Amino acid sequence: MAEFERLSTGINGLDEMVDGGFPFPSVSLVAGGAGTGKTTFGLKFLTEGARQGEQGLFFTTLSEPTQWMLRYANQFDFIDKDFFDNEIKYQDIGLLVQNEGYEELLDFIDDKIAEVMPQRIVIDPITVVAPYFEHEYRSFLFELINLLKNWQAVSLLTGEVAPGEPYPQEVTYAVDSVILLSMLEEEGSRRKYLEVLKMRGTDHTTGKQPISITTEDGIVVLKSRF
Amino acid sequence: MDEKDSKLVKELMKQLKKIDNPDIVLLDTPTTHIAKTNFFLLKGLLDLEDKKGYFLTLDRPHQNMAYLLNNHDINQENIWYIDTVSHLSGRKRVDRENVDLVDNIFQIEKLTEVLKRKERKNDSLGTLGEIDFVLIDNLGPMLNYNNIEKIEEFVSSFKELILSHDNLTGCLLMDSNSNEDLDKVVKRYVKNVIDVKKLKEDI
Numbered sequence: 001m002a003e004f005e006r007l008s009t010g011i012n013g014l015d016e017m018v019d020g021g022f023p024f025p026s027v028s029l030v031a032g033g034a035g036t037g038k039t040t041f042g043l044k045f046l047t048e049g050a051r052q053g054e055q056g057l058f059f060t061t062l063s064e065p066t067q068w069m070l071r072y073a074n075q076f077d078f079i080d081k082d083f084f085d086n087e088i089k090y091q092d093i094g095l096l097v098q099n100e101g102y103e104e105l106l107d108f109i110d111d112k113i114a115e116v117m118p119q120r121i122v123i124d125p126i127t128v129v130a131p132y133f134e135h136e137y138r139s140f141l142f143e144l145i146n147l148l149k150n151w152q153a154v155s156l157l158t159g160e161v162a163p164g165e166p167y168p169q170e171v172t173y174a175v176d177s178v179i180l181l182s183m184l185e186e187e188g189s190r191r192k193y194l195e196v197l198k199m200r201g202t203d204h205t206t207g208k209q210p211i212s213i214t215t216e217d218g219i220v221v222l223k224s225r226f
Numbered sequence: 227m228d229e230k231d232s233k234l235v236k237e238l239m240k241q242l243k244k245i246d247n248p249d250i251v252l253l254d255t256p257t258t259h260i261a262k263t264n265f266f267l268l269k270g271l272l273d274l275e276d277k278k279g280y281f282l283t284l285d286r287p288h289q290n291m292a293y294l295l296n297n298h299d300i301n302q303e304n305i306w307y308i309d310t311v312s313h314l315s316g317r318k319r320v321d322r323e324n325v326d327l328v329d330n331i332f333q334i335e336k337l338t339e340v341l342k343r344k345e346r347k348n349d350s351l352g353t354l355g356e357i358d359f360v361l362i363d364n365l366g367p368m369l370n371y372n373n374i375e376k377i378e379e380f381v382s383s384f385k386e387l388i389l390s391h392d393n394l395t396g397c398l399l400m401d402s403n404s405n406e407d408l409d410k411v412v413k414r415y416v417k418n419v420i421d422v423k424k425l426k427e428d429i
Contacts, residue, residue: 152261
């Protein structure tokens with residue numbers, strides 16, 4: 001059998017949980033509530049690729065200018081500003097999400113991938129799109145994920161988890177992997193966790209693993225307390 | 227494409243010119259760079275060298291490469307796609323004149339027969355005897371659909387077919403580190419190997 005090529009996730013401690021990294025090519029969802037580290041995960045993933053000579057492409061659906069994103073990203077020591085606009089291309093698709101139909105958005109994403117030819121892609125966050133496309137959201141997701149699967153890349157979609165929802169169910173059925181980031185209140189403080197819910201073709205660790213988010217390394221998986 | 231990419235395209239063309247045709251050549255490429263290397267080869271062969279050839283897809287549907295070439299303004303008059311994976315990819319069909327959609331992916335040993343039919347079939351690109359190259363996108367995924375014996379049968383018959391036509395180059399792409407058995411089989415038949423990773427590092 002052909003074995004999967006794997007790309008390091010860039011997250012300290014996560015590669016060991018997932019047989020060495022994300023299968024190449026594949027599409028994954030990194031889901032979590034506000035402040036759980038989804039964007040940090042995406043940036044660390046792209047930075048890791050850039051360090052290994054791989055091209056990255058970051059789509060934001062938030063209509064956030066590069067300057068604004070960099071303002072926050074620069075708080076992390078692992079960010080190398082020289083990567084931006086070189087090994088990591090940044091593309092705002094917020095206005096397209098708000099003003100165009102989903103087919104135009106897919107065409108734009110397809111064109112941008114063809115132009116940049118990345119090995120790593122992040123779309124952050126994908127769930128913002130849902131209210132704009134309403135009943136077409138599922139069709140959009142299906143076509144987007146299929147489009148991404150046919151390019152030679154590891155793609156990460158980030159997704160906001162609504163209160164009371166375990167994960168964004170519309171997205172999880174179509175992706176190859178789901179990583180859940182969560183924040184739980186324990187003994188009067190909030191603790192953060194990472195859990196690999198699924199990763200196709202991978203003998204992965206199950207259960208919630210404690211994480212910390214540091215300015216030095218971004219997300220770090222801590223040794224289990226159990 | 228940046229300056230480094232353009233240099234790599236020229237270097238790949240330089241390496242291909244060193245091969246005494248007809249023959250087959252293996253472009254040993256890291257898995258993560260196979261799609262780009264395919265694109266660079268086609269950019270060089272079609273755009274810089276004005277060559278004609280077939281692009282046989284075993285990994286990604288032909289629409290992806292057609293899209294890439296179009297996006298980079300590369301004329302596709304001199305390329306003909308033979309696509310074995312479109313029907314498995316869920317990709318929307320695109321009506322193009324220059325494509326044969328075939329479903330031989332599970333009988334890889336019969337794929338040479340598809341190419342042999344091109345010896346007689348005179349489409350807009352010409353017969354197999356009138357073209358310059360046959361490029362196979364990635365040998366690695368063949369292992370998902372076929373056993374190693376069938377793959378050896380294919381590589382052997384592919385080489386024989388290429389050698390029977392003057393001036394034809396058969397280009398195979400693969401990551402030699404992806405599977406030891408596949409690597410051994412392919413290198414039994416291929417004496418010309420271009421190390422794409424090293425070429426890139428040397429630029």
